[in-house]
Amino acid sequence: MKSDQKILKIHEKDNVLVALADLKKGTEVVYDSKTYVLQNDIPAKHKFVTETLAKGDLVYMYGVLVGKAKKDIAKGDMISTTNLVHDTESYGVNDTNEKEVWLAPDISKFVNKTFNGYHRGDGKVGTENNWLIIPLVFCQNRNVEVLKQALVEKLGYGKKQHLGLDVDALISDYKSGVSAEAILEKDILKEGEDASKNMLFPNVDGVKFLTHDGGCGGATSDAVTLCNLLAGYINNPNVAGATVLSLGCQHAQASILQDALSKMASANTKPVYVLEQQQSVSEKELLADAVKHTFVGLMEANKIERKPASLSKLVIGLECGGSDGFSGISANPTLGYVSDLIVGLGGATVLSEFPELNGVEQELINRCTDSEKAKKFSHIMSTYNSKAEALGAAFSMNPSPGNIKDGLITDAIKSAGAAKKGGTSPVEDVLDYTEQVVKPGLNLLCTPGNDVESTTGLAGSGCNVILFTTGLGTPTGNPITPVVKVSTNTKLFNKMNDIIDFNTGTIIEGEKTIEQAGEELLDFVIEVASGKQTKARQLKQDDFIPWKRGMSL
Known part of the structure; x- marks a missing residue:
């Protein structure tokens, strides 16, 4: 039987072909005028070799070395963990290598296009306008969660669910004596409510709460890295400012965070409020101060509106x-x-x-x-x-x-x-x-x-x-x-x-x-x-x- 040519060779140097659809054992497939008889079932996404390989022979895909045969592999056989082991080429820096001239793709369709973003004082443009609430150490996570409970719904950032879960219906059925079998068969999916329609600060996309398990204990270098990361989050153009909670005695000191932010953004104008619990009268006072500072920060952040920006302001992670x-x-x-x-x-x-x-x-x-x-x-x-x-x-x-x-x-x-x-x-x-x-x-x-x-x-x-x-x-x-x-x-x-x-x-x-x-x-x-x-x-x-x-x- 003949295949419908649902196979692909990615690079001319490759000695494997990719199955784009499930292929059965014994199928004859033709690629570039060459015929291959499949030695076993080849599921879609998997590969088979285009030539008989002896133990130790090299396998290439995308034009690069990707493995070495662990044993003999017959032409048309699928590669797997049983017959292939990881292998790569060595690499090194050679100052004499000539650089090829890069030819950019045709960008004419996008040259005059813009996006509507939040322009920052340093020239960067955010795609969102968020406020951060950050703990410097894991023992502040509870306080962050308390702030989340206090602020999210009141400010209109309640959870917008693509599908709601009607737990109230289950509670009602349980109180009515409904059986476990009936509960398992009950449909509790419903459309969730969009609390963001009632946002108090419509130009602030979100109040974001970052909790983590670091900041103290472990290696001091990890605490420093954490401070650098948190400073990077504050520096991100998608962030308007931050409320930072500190205990006071942890490795991840507020001064490390502030030094990191100064190095990243020497002319930083974003409001950053650092509140230290060990300097506060009580936990309630700490939380009250955090709420008030956050509210004032949101008032300022809400003054920024989306405006057109060049696509050159995009920084895209891959x-x-x-x-x-x-x-x-x-x-x-x-x-x-x-x-x-x-x-x-x-x-x-x-x-x-x-x-x-x-x-x-x-x-x-x-x-x-x-x-x-x-x-x-x-x-x-x-x-x-x-x-x-x-x-x-x-x-x-x-x-x-x-x-x-x-x-x-x-x-x-x-x-x-x-x-x-x-x-x-x-x-x-x-x-x-x-x-x-x-x-x-x-x-x-x-x-x-x-x-x-x-x-x-x-x-x-x-x-x-x-x-x-x-x-x-x-x-x-x-x-x-x-x-x-x-x-x-x-x-x-x-x-x-x-x-x-x-x-x-x-x-x-x-x-x-x-x-x-x-x-x-x-x-x-x-x-x-x-x-x-x-x-x-x-x-x-x-x-x-x-x-x-x-x-x-």
Whole structure:
């Protein structure tokens, strides 16, 4: 039997083909006038080899080394964890490498477009206008929660739920003696109420409460990093100001936070109110002062209105999570094209998740605009991996069970596809965790591959929009930066439409090109930057996990 040609070769150097649909054992498939007989069932998103491989032979995908055969693999056989092991090329910085001239994509459709954002005194533009309430140490989390209970509903920021849960109906049934079986069959889904219609401060998008488990105990370096991250959140153009709660004796001192903020924004004019519990008469007095200062801050923040801004003011984070075998074929290259468009328009983009750049280091080194940036990237990558190995892990252990099940057999395969989010433009800057985006163009930011830790870092370095690709689905969001969820396949988009914003499965189906999908996605980003609510925003998905620079991939 013949296939319907639902297979793809990504790069001419590759010796694997990707199944775009489920293919049965014994099927004859033809690609580029060559015929292959499948040796086993090949699920969609998985790959099979185009030639017989002996143990130790190398496997290439996306034009780079992604693995080594653990045993002989027959032509037409599927690669899996049983026959393939992670392997990558070595990398290094060569000052003599000639840089290719980068050709930006056609940006004519977007040159005159703008978004409506919040203009800050330092020239940055926010896509949202949020107020932060931040604890410097975990023992202030309770006080933050008390402030949340006191402020959210009264100010009109009550939770807008895409679907409400009618618990009152269950309570009524229980009191009436209804059986457990009847309760399990009862429909309790209903439309949630939108309390934001009654917002007291309509120009303030949200009051955001950041809780965490750090600030004291552990390594002092972690406390310093936490202060740098929190300073980055205050410095983000999507933030109008902050109320900071301190106990007083913790490692994460208010002075460290203020020093970090001064270095990031020497001319900072945003109001930042620091309240210390050990200097207060009582906890109630502390909370009362926090409420009053926050209210005054919101009064000032509400004076700022959305106004047109150039697309060059966009700083877009590039993220992936719950990746699958289509990520590097549809959604990630689409983000890459958006990145190239934004760079061409004078904006900035940020590629993070350093464990998921394993195997493509040399390509990114070659794209760095000078050797110092290349050396910095090389040093961070090697140091990070060495530290992970010393703690019993390594970049090669990064793929999750879900990744592997859906075709990402090795970290190198995952990384080669993940790097596509960075497009083709030169690397203008390399940033360590919490360092701020200060240059237009493509930036590399060191974060772990963990979805929430990475998105937390992207917002902390200044991203005012985050694009997040997923092949398996994830509800991840961020407190201060809107997260646009992009699906790699149409099945996922239809199944989890309540948490996914944009579909690139049309590329897999041949309905659209990467360029077409990229232009449509950028149009969607402009809407979001002007106030359109993402699915994560509608669900109040405000995930915040600071990265402790220990072992986290």
